[in-house]
Amino acid sequence: MTAFLKPRDVARIVAAQGIAGTFERLAGYLEADYRRWADFDKTPRVAAHSRDGVIELMPIADATLYSFKYVNGHPANTRAGLPTVMAFGVLAEVATGLPLLLSELTLTTALRTAAMSALAARTLARPGSRRMALIGNGAQSEFQALAFHHLVGIDEIALFDVDRAATARLQRALAGVPGLRLIACDSVERAVQGADIVTTVTADKTRATILRPGHIAPGMHLNAVGGDCPGKTELDAAILEHASVFVEYEPQSRIEGEIQQMPADFAVTEFWRVLTRQAPGRRRDDEVTVFDSVGFALEDFSALRWLRDSARELGLGEPLALVPEQQDPKDLFGVLGLDLGAAANRAA
Numbered sequence: 001m002t003a004f005l006k007p008r009d010v011a012r013i014v015a016a017q018g019i020a021g022t023f024e025r026l027a028g029y030l031e032a033d034y035r036r037w038a039d040f041d042k043t044p045r046v047a048a049h050s051r052d053g054v055i056e057l058m059p060i061a062d063a064t065l066y067s068f069k070y071v072n073g074h075p076a077n078t079r080a081g082l083p084t085v086m087a088f089g090v091l092a093e094v095a096t097g098l099p100l101l102l103s104e105l106t107l108t109t110a111l112r113t114a115a116m117s118a119l120a121a122r123t124l125a126r127p128g129s130r131r132m133a134l135i136g137n138g139a140q141s142e143f144q145a146l147a148f149h150h151l152v153g154i155d156e157i158a159l160f161d162v163d164r165a166a167t168a169r170l171q172r173a174l175a176g177v178p179g180l181r182l183i184a185c186d187s188v189e190r191a192v193q194g195a196d197i198v199t200t201v202t203a204d205k206t207r208a209t210i211l212r213p214g215h216i217a218p219g220m221h222l223n224a225v226g227g228d229c230p231g232k233t234e235l236d237a238a239i240l241e242h243a244s245v246f247v248e249y250e251p252q253s254r255i256e257g258e259i260q261q262m263p264a265d266f267a268v269t270e271f272w273r274v275l276t277r278q279a280p281g282r283r284r285d286d287e288v289t290v291f292d293s294v295g296f297a298l299e300d301f302s303a304l305r306w307l308r309d310s311a312r313e314l315g316l317g318e319p320l321a322l323v324p325e326q327q328d329p330k331d332l333f334g335v336l337g338l339d340l341g342a343a344a345n346r347a348a
């Protein structure tokens, strides 16, 4: 049977592993999979765009496991009481096609996105980075803050959101984290002052310029998370021109990332090449590095593997009769339990 994991199960896994342990383990799964990049059958995600948002399918497979994620992005949803991002996904056996796991991926997307951002920053930001600006204080923001605190060593975070209530909520949520200082700011300019790393995780269905060249100091690492769709960006193109830009999967990032603003031959480096030392990461202390995050299917594949293994360890997951149970695999019609003779008699 397929195992089913609910948001409550994911919360139990995180409680058992601790938030720092969760990010550490997830980053381990992500790194292990990015290091074996050539093993994967990759494709840019399939997107259905509408006036208010996007719904995407994100498939990927290696020789033994296949996964897909369903995810949406609707920036105006919060006004209607719904999250901007909602997701679920499946992990299946390549040899038979049997779905092994059906899981919530809304919480998991936030966890894996933050773990991926922190993994990229650990590789690309200046060693010893301590201060981060966090622009956009919505649903993803605690995850980003905590992943950077625990995995990168960030101990001071300057917060800015156009919605002051969002910043206040984030401050309350993180108030008890030992060793983490939070500073609420009233502008992007204030927030980025003295920052080693700037994370942008805003939601707007537009070509926003959250960061302009004047916001950027030599040596900064930019973790640009919110620009992840055609026509939805966060960085002024002039920032990219003077930075080293790292992407997850180039064919998808050309369509969806900050680099959609750049010519097709604008040089970028896929992150797996840095991890496997086939390409340099940061070369100088004063270099500006950009992780142009859009979210790639491989990260959900890694996250689903983490969920499957963690659920097994903790005995979590409800058996789900997703596929019909058949005595004879060729007798599918029998599962309907119809008595065709009786139906024919009634008709007569």
Ligand SMILES: NC(=O)c1ccc[n+]([C@@H]2O[C@H](COP(=O)([O-])OP(=O)(O)OC[C@H]3O[C@@H](n4cnc5c(N)ncnc54)[C@H](O)[C@@H]3O)[C@@H](O)[C@H]2O)c1
Residues within 6 Å of the ligand: 073, 075, 078, 084, 085, 109, 110, 113, 135, 136, 137, 138, 139, 140, 141, 160, 161, 162, 163, 166, 201, 202, 203, 204, 208, 210, 224, 225, 226, 227, 228, 293, 294, 295, 296
């Ligand atoms: N790259 C990835 O892998 C990935 C994964 C998940 C989400 N995302 C993206 O991250 C973004 C944030 O997601 P969320 O779930 O936190 O959304 P959310 O709606 O909960 O929060 C977004 C916040 O951004 C703020 N904001 C909007 N415009 C702003 C501006 N100009 N300046 C400052 N703040 C601004 C909003 O007020 C809101 O508080 C979305 O665009 C989403 O698509 C990317």
